[in-house]
Amino acid sequence: MFVNFFLELRQAKVPVSIKEYLALMEGMDKGVADFSVDDFYYLSRAILVKDERNLDKFDKVFGNVFKGLEAPVGEGIAAEIPEEWLRKLAEKLLTEEEKKQIEAMGGWEKLMETLKKRLEEQQKRHQGGSKWIGTAGTSPFGAFGFNPEGVRIGQDKNREGRAVKVWDKREYKNLDDTVEIGTRNIKIALRRLRKFAREGAEVELDMPDTIRSTARNAGYLDIKMVAERRNKVKLLILFDIGGSMDAHIRVCEELFSAARSEFKHLEFFYFHNCLYEKLWKDNRRRHVDTFSTAQLLHTYPPDYKILFVGDASMSPYEIAYPGGSVEHWNEESGQAWIQRVSDTYRSMVWLNPVPERHWSYTPSIQLLQQLSSNRMFPLTLGGLDSAMKELNK
Amino acid sequence: MKFTGTDSYVASDDLRVAVNAAIALQRPLLIKGEPGTGKTVLAHEVAKALGAPIIEWHIKSTTKAQQGLYEYDAVSRLRDSQLGDERVKDIGNYIKKGKLWEGFTSAERPVLLIDEIDKADIEFPNDLLLELDRMEFYVYETQQVIKAEQRPIVMITSNNEKELPDAFLRRCFFHYIRFPDREIMTQIVDVHFPDLQKNLLREALNVFYDIREVPGLKKKPSTSELLDWLKLLMVEDMSPESLRSKDSKQLIPPLHGALLKNEQDVHLFERLAFMARREQRSTP
Numbered sequence: 217m218f219v220n221f222f223l224e225l226r227q228a229k230v231p232v233s234i235k236e237y238l239a240l241m242e243g244m245d246k247g248v249a250d251f252s253v254d255d256f257y258y259l260s261r262a263i264l265v266k267d268e269r270n271l272d273k274f275d276k277v278f279g280n281v282f283k284g285l286e287a288p289v290g291e292g293i294a295a296e297i298p299e300e301w302l303r304k305l306a307e308k309l310l311t312e313e314e315k316k317q318i319e320a321m322g323g324w325e326k327l328m329e330t331l332k333k334r335l336e337e338q339q340k341r342h343q344g345g346s347k348w349i350g351t352a353g354t355s356p357f358g359a360f361g362f363n364p365e366g367v368r369i370g371q372d373k374n375r376e377g378r379a380v381k382v383w384d385k386r387e388y389k390n391l392d393d394t395v396e397i398g399t400r401n402i403k404i405a406l407r408r409l410r411k412f413a414r415e416g417a418e419v420e421l422d423m424p425d426t427i428r429s430t431a432r433n434a435g436y437l438d439i440k441m442v443a444e445r446r447n448k449v450k451l452l453i454l455f456d457i458g459g460s461m462d463a464h465i466r467v468c469e470e471l472f473s474a475a476r477s478e479f480k481h482l483e484f485f486y487f488h489n490c491l492y493e494k495l496w497k498d499n500r501r502r503h504v505d506t507f508s509t510a511q512l513l514h515t516y517p518p519d520y521k522i523l524f525v526g527d528a529s530m531s532p533y534e535i536a537y538p539g540g541s542v543e544h545w546n547e548e549s550g551q552a553w554i555q556r557v558s559d560t561y562r563s564m565v566w567l568n569p570v571p572e573r574h575w576s577y578t579p580s581i582q583l584l585q586q587l588s589s590n591r592m593f594p595l596t597l598g599g600l601d602s603a604m605k606e607l608n609k
Numbered sequence: 610m611k612f613t614g615t616d617s618y619v620a621s622d623d624l625r626v627a628v629n630a631a632i633a634l635q636r637p638l639l640i641k642g643e644p645g646t647g648k649t650v651l652a653h654e655v656a657k658a659l660g661a662p663i664i665e666w667h668i669k670s671t672t673k674a675q676q677g678l679y680e681y682d683a684v685s686r687l688r689d690s691q692l693g694d695e696r697v698k699d700i701g702n703y704i705k706k707g708k709l710w711e712g713f714t715s716a717e718r719p720v721l722l723i724d725e726i727d728k729a730d731i732e733f734p735n736d737l738l739l740e741l742d743r744m745e746f747y748v749y750e751t752q753q754v755i756k757a758e759q760r761p762i763v764m765i766t767s768n769n770e771k772e773l774p775d776a777f778l779r780r781c782f783f784h785y786i787r788f789p790d791r792e793i794m795t796q797i798v799d800v801h802f803p804d805l806q807k808n809l810l811r812e813a814l815n816v817f818y819d820i821r822e823v824p825g826l827k828k829k830p831s832t833s834e835l836l837d838w839l840k841l842l843m844v845e846d847m848s849p850e851s852l853r854s855k856d857s858k859q860l861i862p863p864l865h866g867a868l869l870k871n872e873q874d875v876h877l878f879e880r881l882a883f884m885a886r887r888e889q890r891s892t893p
Contacts, residue, residue, distance in 0.1 A: 231775065233779060235779055235780075236779065239634060239636065239782075242634055243630050243633065243634050246633045246634065248626065248629055248630045248633045248634070249626070254622065255622075255626050258622060258623040258625075258626035258627060259626050259627075259630050261623065261627075262623075262626065262627035262630050262631075262638075262782045262783060262784055263630065263782055265783055266639070266775075266778035266779070266781070266783045267778070267783070268641060268785040271785065400731070400771070400772035400773075400774070403731055403771075404731070407731070421683075421684060435691075436691060437687050437688055437691055439684060444671075477770070477771070
């Protein structure tokens with residue numbers, strides 16, 4: 217009976233599978249939800265949603281599918297506002313003149329209708345707002361002067377604190393969309409780049425050596441220990457930043473945060489469009505705090521692996537000629553600098569967020585493709601995989 | 610077996626339902642949320658409320674899934690064999706039970722807490738899929754199958770440092786502990802410090818939520834920090850007035866060490882205080 221709900225969730229890209237659906241059925245069967253709609257909401261949320269980023273989507277779908285489900289609570293409000301209570305209150309507060317005015321408006325019935333209508337409107341407008349529908353001051357009767365202090369509709373008489381359904385509050389909204397999304401896959405791809413070496417305190421049993429030395433020791437146990445294995449790969453990432461790269465900022469952030477947690481020896485620098493004589497680490501202070509590329513070549517030993525990340529889309533002059541840079545006067549061409557880097561470091565790749573099929577239309581991409589001796593890969597999971605393979609060679 | 614919160618733990622409705630669903634349907638419950646919102650404490654409280662024993666498995670970056678099942682101590686066996694110890698004949702003597710094994714064979718249905726699963730290697734959750742699903746595993750050395758007679762109540766906490774694989778998530782129920790609002794926070798504080806002055810609490814909560822609003826904090830203070838801070842305030846016998854003073858010198862709350870946990874945050878705060886003071890001086 218909830219198939220519809222299930223399908224809508226899938227449509228809204230909440231990753232639910234049949235396994236979870238069956239679990240929900242099982243939960244209903246065992247009476248976990250206790251025949252209350254709220255509990256059913258909590259139960260289905262616990263079972264079907266596996267990531268706080270999806271909670272908002274879930275709430276929306278739930279709201280849509282089960283709209284009007286809780287009629288006695290939601291819509292009933294208008295009906296449940298006790299008419300005679302209002303009438304009494306009004307009579308208490310009103311002067312004779314005002315009562316006459318009301319009569320002129322079409323009498324109580326008409327007024328009540330207006331009130332109901334207003335309340336309904338308000339419920340719609342305030343979806344997700346405060347708990348109390350039509351609290352106080354904004355009472356629809358303000359215009360008629362009923363209510364100098366604001367009649368608190370609903371709060372005293374109507375004890376359902378649930379005028380707005382829990383799922384309509386959509387409290388998880390701001391958790392949607394974080395940088396970490398999808399980094400797991402990137403991390404898996406980056407794992408190809410692991411190179412283990414033993415370093416540090418000796419904490420693991422070295423089996424072959426123990427056997428060897430025990431045999432040599434005439435069968436008396438001689439235990440040998442070795443240090444733990446650690447990832448020894450050193451990575452230097454150079455990011456193109458600003459300008460045309462702004463469109464790709466998210467995928468770069470993902471790559472960066474994945475790489476950061478995966479490698480111990482990770483260094484990064486920024487450049488703009490093409491690599492010239494200067495790099496920087498902090499974009500806010502890019503003109504003050506720079507690091508010369510020549511020094512980079514001397515600081516990081518050749519066993520570092522170089523990863524360029526950039527769209528390589530610019531005017532070919534910016535690469536090929538001295539003074540071609542759009543930002544400053546460069547004494548030497550970008551080409552010369554990239555050549556130097558590729559001479560110094562044996563392992564180097566260029567990751568390009570521009571889709572591969574567009575590469576051939578941009579001359580600068582082809583130029584850099586040549587400069588990096590065809591080691592340019594698209595910044596996709598597949599491309600990342602091949603890039604890591606290349607770096608591991 | 611139903612969990613309804615305890616006298617020392619305030620459980621919201623949705624949390625209650627999630628826990629009860631996990632108990633009734635015998636699935637692991639994955640709990641996420643900001644640090645310090647009571648993820649680990651929940652497992653203890655569930656165990657307390659149900660009167661069940663608790664088995665804790667704290668995960669570190671070097672923890673392997675196998676360690677949760679069992680470990681075979683080959684070295685002591687080798688050593689014993691040279692000393693001619695009788696125990697050597699039974700390999701079972703050298704199998705050390707892991708936390709999962711303990712949980713599976715416990716006489717009562719236990720609560721098994723797998724704490725901070727995101728600290729482990731990225732493949733760790735995948736290595737536990739079958740074990741958590743079927744609640745059984747195979748011991749190669751002794752060739753026996755360890756099967757849970759009663760499925761333990763498994764609670765898993767995560768701080769979101771790594772993403773968990775889908776296959777793993779499918780097998781769990783999930784609950785995200787939202788940061789408590791003022792109303793629930795007051796209840797929580799009441800549970801912990803029943804004789805705290807009402808107005809001190811109100812002022813303290815004001816300061817606390819103000820701090821959480823400050824943009825750019827590296828680590829926002831959470832429930833556990835608030836409780837620590839309140840304890841300090843009580844020990845130091847602070848008056849509510851000292852918290853309320855909007856005096857610019859006082860912009861850094863008293864005993865802030867309990868709330869702000871790194872120096873950048875304290876610096877940020879001092880800078881904001883400084884700026885506020887300058888603003889005050891220039892306005893009149």
